[in-house]
Amino acid sequence: MNPPVPRASNGRWALFAVLAVAIAPILASYLTYYVWKPAGGKSYGELLPVQPVPAFKLSTLEGASASLADLKGKWLLVMVDSTRCEQSCPDALYAMRQYRLAQGKEMDRVERVWLVTDAAQPSAATLKQADGMHIRRALDPVPLPRQLDGGIYLIDPLGNQVMRYPRTAEPRKVIKELTGLLKNNENIG
Structure with a gap:
């Protein structure tokens, strides 16, 4: 029996997953800063x-x-x-x-x-x-x-x-x- 040949598409999905994990925090910080501004930080004085x-x-x-x-x-x-x-x-x-x-x-x-x-x-x-x-x-x-x-x-x-x-x-x-x-x-x- 011949060993299974890895498909090229599996490697691409892994690359996309790694990129998504790396880019997600950066994207979230931009969205939080420019779009969804937090409402805290109010002072009484x-x-x-x-x-x-x-x-x-x-x-x-x-x-x-x-x-x-x-x-x-x-x-x-x-x-x-x-x-x-x-x-x-x-x-x-x-x-x-x-x-x-x-x-x-x-x-x-x-x-x-x-x-x-x-x-x-x-x-x-x-x-x-x-x-x-x-x-x-x-x-x-x-x-x-x-x-x-x-x-x-x-x-x-x-x-x-x-x-x-x-x-x-x-x-x-x-x-x-x-x-x-x-x-x-x-x-x-």
């Missing part, structure tokens, strides 16, 4: 263009020179407002404290900053709410985008503006987002 916050003059309430660079290496929750802020100011100070405390063992990576935009002294009640917070007087216009007195800004440890939250934000959503940022960016601060 308003994403800001990630760029360094320009240097500007600050001082302590006592008049000593200060800057945000003094806090480099920490995530900063920044509020900008005058000392005459009404009820929204103490509420925002309390919320910022809660955002930080909710981070548990990671809370040392987060600092709170209140940039005061006028020459007056904060009231004793407001200072009590701001316990442990860095209070600085802005001597120049604050170079952060949008309506300054209506938000809480997040600045990363490299000094870049990242997000803006409204002062009336839902605390659970802000805490969840801040927790995720700290977890996913352990290497930068």
Whole structure:
């Protein structure tokens, strides 16, 4: 008996199968990127263009020179407002404290900053709410985008503006987002 002669068509099908396996991931990636865009990645806060916050003059309430660079290496929750802020100011100070405390063992990576935009002294009640917070007087216009007195800004440890939250934000959503940022960016601060 003669051995069976391999058919040329079997070799072609094997070649097509190998090519299909090699090309399928590339084709799938193009389709996913250009046709079926994934819907994830939504953030609760308003994403800001990630760029360094320009240097500007600050001082302590006592008049000593200060800057945000003094806090480099920490995530900063920044509020900008005058000392005459009404009820929204103490509420925002309390919320910022809660955002930080909710981070548990990671809370040392987060600092709170209140940039005061006028020459007056904060009231004793407001200072009590701001316990442990860095209070600085802005001597120049604050170079952060949008309506300054209506938000809480997040600045990363490299000094870049990242997000803006409204002062009336839902605390659970802000805490969840801040927790995720700290977890996913352990290497930068």
